[in-house]
Amino acid sequence: MSISLLEKYLPDQCLPHLKKWFGGYPIHIKITRGRNSKLGDYRKMPDKSHQITINSTLQPQLFFFVLTHELAHLLAFENFGHRISPHGAEWKHTFRTMLLESISVYAEDLKPIIFKFLKSPKANFMSSPDLVRYFHIEDYEDETSYIEDLDVKDRFIYRKQIYIIEEKRKKNYLCTQLDTDKKYIFKPLARVEKIS
Incomplete structure (x- = not known):
């Protein structure tokens, strides 16, 4: 090219x-x-x-x-x-x-x-x-948030799966996927949809 x-x-x-x-x-x-x-x-x-x-x-x-x-x-x-x-x-x-x-x-x-x-x-x-x-700034609709803006025990949707924030670990967040009970680490700037 x-x-x-x-x-x-x-x-x-x-x-x-x-x-x-x-x-x-x-x-x-x-x-x-x-x-x-x-x-x-x-x-x-x-x-x-x-x-x-x-x-x-x-x-x-x-x-x-x-x-x-x-x-x-x-x-x-x-x-x-x-x-x-x-x-x-x-x-x-x-x-x-x-x-x-x-x-x-x-x-x-x-x-x-x-x-x-x-x-x-x-x-x-x-x-x-x-x-x-x-x-x-302009890439996401208003309903999305950075995970760092959520609190421990908040629930959110990421790639059509529901998670709950278990704890903050240094810079990252330990979360559990509710369907499977598996634990995942999220970076603070992951874009997620908070569940009210």
Whole structure:
């Protein structure tokens, strides 16, 4: 996929950054349906080309942010060698540099959140509560809540199953699925529907 074909997924003013980062690397970008497990993925292919997959359902600024994350893998491996840790110091340095270079692409109210994120870039988007909150404001109907906004013993629906919150454990929540009596750990920013 050429950079220009990506335009409909991207915010304005980001193509110059992408052209610089893409350089002469053979990159195949696949736009996928929304995946719950991940927003994007990077892989070096056997023929030495690079493959990046990104969910088509992402808002333009988040799409660009995820694309930057995945391109940082490519550039970190190319610049520091393939023995580095995928989300180690070299990747963090590369991702941080790329975000700073492209900060003008992001909305004014998002820039402070990205600057905060830059202090220690996380491998998993869901580990950055401020970014998760920012990008999920409009994604859910009013009846959904973050699990961290509920109380112990509250009941909620998650993926058509009913759960009850048993206890808070450090950052996460221990919950029981009522039909099976099985215990599950939920992250604080899991989106659930509270049962009144």
